[in-house]
Amino acid sequence: MLVKRGIAVSPGVAIGPVLVMGADQFRIPHRFVSVDAVDTEIARFRAALDSTCQEIVLNEKLASERLGAQYAAIFSAHLLMARDQKILTEIESLIRKKSFSPEFAVSRVLHSYAKRFQNLGDQYFAERADDLFDLEKRMLKHLLGERREELSHLTAPVLLLAHNLTPSETAGLDKKYVLGFATEVGGYTSHTAILAGALELPAVVGIGNFLADVSGGETIIIDGSHGVVIIDPDEDTLAKYRDSEERFRSYSHRLESLLQLPSETRDGVAISLYGNIEFPEEAIAAQHRGAEGIGLYRTEFLYLESQKEPTEEDHYQAYCEVLKAFPKQPVVIRTLDLGADKMPGNLRAEYADEINPALSVRSIRLSMQHLELFKTQLRAILRAAVHGDMRVMFPLVTTLLEFRQARMILADVMEDLEELGIPFRRDISVGMMVEVPAAAILAEEFAREVDFFSIGTNDLIQYTLAVDRGDPAVANLYRAGDPSILRLLRGVISAARRHRIPVSVCGQMSSDPIFLPLLIGMGLRQLSATPHAIPELKEVVRSLTIAKAERIASRAEGMDLARDVENYLRGELRKICPDAAE
Amino acid sequence: METQVYRQTVTVKAPQGLHIRPCTMVAQQAMKFQSRVRLSKPGTQADAKSILELMTLGAVHGTELVLEVEGTDAAEAVQHLAVLFESDFGTAPVAPQSSPAAAPV
Numbered sequence: 054m055l056v057k058r059g060i061a062v063s064p065g066v067a068i069g070p071v072l073v074m075g076a077d078q079f080r081i082p083h084r085f086v087s088v089d090a091v092d093t094e095i096a097r098f099r100a101a102l103d104s105t106c107q108e109i110v111l112n113e114k115l116a117s118e119r120l121g122a123q124y125a126a127i128f129s130a131h132l133l134m135a136r137d138q139k140i141l142t143e144i145e146s147l148i149r150k151k152s153f154s155p156e157f158a159v160s161r162v163l164h165s166y167a168k169r170f171q172n173l174g175d176q177y178f179a180e181r182a183d184d185l186f187d188l189e190k191r192m193l194k195h196l197l198g199e200r201r202e203e204l205s206h207l208t209a210p211v212l213l214l215a216h217n218l219t220p221s222e223t224a225g226l227d228k229k230y231v232l233g234f235a236t237e238v239g240g241y242t243s244h245t246a247i248l249a250g251a252l253e254l255p256a257v258v259g260i261g262n263f264l265a266d267v268s269g270g271e272t273i274i275i276d277g278s279h280g281v282v283i284i285d286p287d288e289d290t291l292a293k294y295r296d297s298e299e300r301f302r303s304y305s306h307r308l309e310s311l312l313q314l315p316s317e318t319r320d321g322v323a324i325s326l327y328g329n330i331e332f333p334e335e336a337i338a339a340q341h342r343g344a345e346g347i348g349l350y351r352t353e354f355l356y357l358e359s360q361k362e363p364t365e366e367d368h369y370q371a372y373c374e375v376l377k378a379f380p381k382q383p384v385v386i387r388t389l390d391l392g393a394d395k396m397p398g399n400l401r402a403e404y405a406d407e408i409n410p411a412l413s414v415r416s417i418r419l420s421m422q423h424l425e426l427f428k429t430q431l432r433a434i435l436r437a438a439v440h441g442d443m444r445v446m447f448p449l450v451t452t453l454l455e456f457r458q459a460r461m462i463l464a465d466v467m468e469d470l471e472e473l474g475i476p477f478r479r480d481i482s483v484g485m486m487v488e489v490p491a492a493a494i495l496a497e498e499f500a501r502e503v504d505f506f507s508i509g510t511n512d513l514i515q516y517t518l519a520v521d522r523g524d525p526a527v528a529n530l531y532r533a534g535d536p537s538i539l540r541l542l543r544g545v546i547s548a549a550r551r552h553r554i555p556v557s558v559c560g561q562m563s564s565d566p567i568f569l570p571l572l573i574g575m576g577l578r579q580l581s582a583t584p585h586a587i588p589e590l591k592e593v594v595r596s597l598t599i600a601k602a603e604r605i606a607s608r609a610e611g612m613d614l615a616r617d618v619e620n621y622l623r624g625e626l627r628k629i630c631p632d633a634a635e
Numbered sequence: 636m637e638t639q640v641y642r643q644t645v646t647v648k649a650p651q652g653l654h655i656r657p658c659t660m661v662a663q664q665a666m667k668f669q670s671r672v673r674l675s676k677p678g679t680q681a682d683a684k685s686i687l688e689l690m691t692l693g694a695v696h697g698t699e700l701v702l703e704v705e706g707t708d709a710a711e712a713v714q715h716l717a718v719l720f721e722s723d724f725g726t727a728p729v730a731p732q733s734s735p736a737a738a739p740v
Contacts, residue, residue, distance in 0.1 A: 130659040130686065139685040166687050173693035177651055181690060184655070 054287045059235065059260035060528075061280030062246035063585070065305075066298040067233030067255045068291070071273045071284075072211035073264060074197060074218075084157040084270070086148070093208055095148055098155035101195035106135050108191060127184075134188055140166065156196050163189040207231070212273055214264060214282075223248040233275040235282045237262055239523075248331070249277075250564070250583040257282050259525055304632050308588035312343045316591045318573070320598045325579035326587050327383070329559055333371045336378035339584040343591060346382035346442075348581020349507065349559040350375060352430065353391055362426070368433030376441040383442045385507065385581075386434055387486065388427065388459075390448040392419045411521065416449035417459060424462065431466045438478035446484035446507055451491050453498060488512035488560075493541040496548035506549050507581070510560025514538055533562040534618035539571070539610050546576045557581050566593045566633040567622045573597065574606025589633050596630045640705045641713040645674075645720035646697065653694035657724045662686040664715055670706025672716065683716070 086094045113128035134140075140162050147158040167182035207230035216237045223245045226234070231254065239245050239258030249256035255277030267273075267284055274283040274294050278301070283290060317323045327348030328339030339347065355363040355371060375384055392404070392415025400423070407413040420427035434445050447459045460483060470477045487493050488509030500506070510533060515522055517538060520531045532538075542558070549556035557579040562568050564586040570593070572580065582590055605625050612618045626633060647653050653661075665672040665683040672683035676698060681688035683702075694700060702720075704713040719725075 126656055126659065129663075130655045133659055133662050133686040137685050137687050139682060139688055166691065169691045170693075173691070175652070175693055175695060177654055178690065178693050181655060185687075 054290065055266055055284040057235075057260050057263045057266075057282045057284070059257040059280050059282065060239070060246075061277055062239075062258050063249035063252075063254055063256040064278040065233070065253070065255035065301050066278070066294055067212055067275045068294055068298060069210055069212045069232050069272065071267060071271055072197070072207075072213050073267055074213060074215040084154055085152050086154050088152055090208060091149055091152065094155050095145055097196070097208070098144065098148060098159070101155065101192060102135065102141070104195040105188075105191045106132060108195075109135060131184065131188060134184065135192075156193055159192045159196065160189060163192075212275055214267060214273075216264060218245050223252070226252060226254065228252060228254065233277060235260060235275050237264060250585045253585045259528070261525070307632075308592060311588050311591050311595070312341075314591070314595065316343070316345070316594050318594055318597045318599055318602075320600070322599050323578070324573060324594045325557075326590055326594070327385075327557065327559075327579065327581035328584040328587065329564075329581050330375070330584070333374035335584065336375045339587070340378045342584040342587040344379075344584060344587055346379055347375060347384040348557050348579070350384060350386045352386060352389060356389070356391060363429075365429045365433045368430055369437055372433060372437035372443065373440060376437060376443065380441050383444060385444045385446055385484070387446050387448050387507075388417070388430055388434075389420050390416045392416055411515070417447045417455060418449065420447075421455075421458065421462075427462060428466050428469075431463055432470060432477075435463075435466060435470060435477035435481060436475060438481050439476050443478070444482040444484060444505070446486055446505070448486045448509070449489060449512070450485040450487075450499075451489045453495070453502065456485055456499065456502065484555075486512075486559075487545050488516070490517045490541065493517075493545050496545040497551075500548045500552035500554055503554065505555040506545060506557070508542065508545055508556065508558045508560065510538070510542075510558060510562035513541065513560065514562075517541065532615035532619070533565070533568060534609075534622065535615040536610070536613060536618065539618065542572070543575050543610065546572075550576050555579060564590075566590055566630070567619065567626045569593045570597055570602045570605045570625060570629065571609050571622055572606075573599070574602035574604070593626070593630050593633050601629075638706060639709045640703070641709045642704075643702045643713055643717055645700050645702050645717055647694045647700065647720070648696070648723040650696050652696050652698070653689065653692060653700075655690070658686050658689040660719060660724050661689055661716065664719055665712070667715075668704075668706065668708045668712040670704050670709045670712045672712060673703045674700045675703065676700050 109128050109132045113125045113132065116128055117125035143162045144155070144158045147153040147161065148155055153161065163185045167185040170182045170185070171179045173179065207227065210230050210232050213226070213231050213234035215234065217239065218234065218236055233255035234249065235257040236245070237260055246256065246258055255275050257275055257277055257280050260282060271285050274286050274290070276282070276294070286294070315323065316326050325345050326343065327346045328342065328344035329349040329351070330336055330339055330347055331351045331354050336347065352368070355367060372386065391400070392410065392413070404414055414422060434443065437443055445463070447456065450456045450459070463483065467477065467479060482504040484505035484507060485492070485499065485503050486509045487496065487506050488511070490513065492499060493513060496506070511522065514520070514531060514533055514535070518530060518532070518535060520527050522528060522531045546556055556577065558572060558577060559581040563572065563580040564582040566589055569590055605622070609618050609621055612621065649657055661683055662685065674681050674683050674689065674692065676692060676694065679692055681692050683689060692700070702713060702716055704716070706712070
């Protein structure tokens with residue numbers, strides 16, 4: 054039994070056989086398949102073979118265009134190898150007659166030829182074994198699914214282990230077959246973690262190197278509530294986890310029963326709970342979780358998902374899809390938050406030399422430097438806003454001048470639409486993210502000009518505490534409970550209330566129930582969270598009174614250390630709502 | 636059309652032996668025909684339509700191989716394949732089609 058610790062990013066317990074997804078080295082998840090699965094396994098093998106051949110044909114074309122025909126010839130040979138009837142027959146017969154898994158069969162057959170090459174006693178032929186290993190790698194990649202299309206070929210439930218999962222791979226996971234996942238890299242607020250929460254898959258990230266300890270096929274436990282991964286658990290541990298898996302499930306059932314109940318405190322004050330989403334498809338999930346609208350719709354993925362720049366129509370269609378799920382409720386779109394760790398391919402070269410991307414051209418700054426990109430999005434937002442209560446906000450606003458400029462560009466776009474006679478929403482609500490300490494400090498001034506605030510705690514904490522949340526070496530210094538953060542939050546919420554503009558919190562902090570009494574106590578009446586967190590937050594809201602929340606806030610605000618604040622809040626939550634504190 | 640069998644001895648002239656590119660060309664050529672095509676040397680034989688089997692022959696420079704073709708289009712097949720060996724897989728070693736020596740006789 055081997056216990057590994059990482060960062061808990063999505064709660065719940067999953068137990069099952071492991072599938073290792075590696076980029077360079079592949080491990081065979083299981084060597085045998087059940088006899089009645091033989092036909093589907095052979096179909097899976099053929100599909101992987103087709104993808105492999107397509108990939109080789111593409112490489113052949115690229116090599117011939119870029120390097121010349123003599124370099125392409127090697128790919129013609131690879132293609133012949135991949136389509137070699139002898140080995141295909143051998144592989145299929147191992148699957149059919151011996152119930153080998155396709156991965157195992159491919160590996161076995163190609164290795165046997167490689168060995169024959171090596172035994173020929175001639176240097177040249179021996180080296181050809183490498184061509185076979187390359188082919189093996191390609192085939193295994195397609196079988197084991199380095200990409201999500203192949204992940205969809207899973208035929209039995211697994212727990213996924215990988216060095217890293219991209220957000221799109223995570224979004225593509227089929228919950229029927231993937232029960233949970235754990236990765237070597239990643240942090241609490243990485244997009245993969247956020248998506249895991251949305252999918253309600255138990256997940257642990259940032260474990261560090263551990264894949265070498267796993268050969269594939271063994272049983273593991275992923276405890277996404279405590280950030281623990283257990284490889285080859287012993288009987289006692291298994292029994293204990295089976296039990297807690299059961300308890301987690303019954304708690305989830307209870308939360309579902311909250312769906313029809315209003316989100317209000319025991320003394321009848323409504324607290325609006327909105328959902329954070331990245332993909333339009335998530336809007337439905339948010340609605341099912343009881344979200345009263347979308348408080349943060351991140352739009353970067355339109356850019357990062359495809360190689361091509363999205364058109365105005367792409368934006369418009371995506372926004373309209375979200376409005377379909379929430380036709381009358383607020384839907385807050387954040388304009389492009391590209392840059393730093395999220396740079397689309399076509400702009401990467403331009404900003405490759407940034408010394409410190411987090412402090413360089415990102416978010417609204419990037420939009421202002423690429424007005425065509427920015428205006429395309431604004432046009433789509435203004436057009437879509439006709440169909441519902443859509444609002445727009447600018448990220449990373451640092452100075453008043455910046456906000457005014459962004460607003461002016463919005464006015465320009467309106468003028469253009471007006472001239473063209475295209476319907477759009479003129480009275481759209483225009484807000485800003487408060488996520489730079491400068492903006493938080495000047496909240497009073499900003500509150501006079503903006504229609505609403507949304508506090509982005511992830512960046513606010515990063516910039517206030519000077520900690521990169523994705524860097525494992527300093528991740529423990531990233532504390533939402535730091536007194537400096539509490540003071541900034543209090544200031545922004547108070548400024549908004551004085552100027553009677555809506556304020557919400559949309560960072561990861563608002564999804565963590567321990568901070569909810571504090572935020573409500575500071576005067577917050579709406580917040581936006583990962584959809585899966587909404588039922589739990591609602592349960593906490595319904596167990597609170599405003600007076601109690603205010604007492605908790607003022608007590609926490611009197612403390613000196615993040616650790617004390619967080620321990621105190623955890624203790625209070627345990628008293629108010631024991632299950633949510635676990 | 637009746638099945639015919641043709642047998643002919645060919646020699647590997649390529650300095651590197653029957654390496655990956657010649658194997659590719661032999662397999663591609665053999666696959667154009669219905670007939671079963673085999674190449675053998677004492678102790679081993681290979682299906683000429685399988686690039687992997689061809690490579691396991693480990694035929695170095697100067698190796699003599701027996702080309703055996705059996706099938707309805709065997710006469711044509713044996714001719715094309717023999718030309719391939721005689722021309723040392725074409726002077727332009729990239730594409731067999733562009734090699735004048737490998738043009739249909």
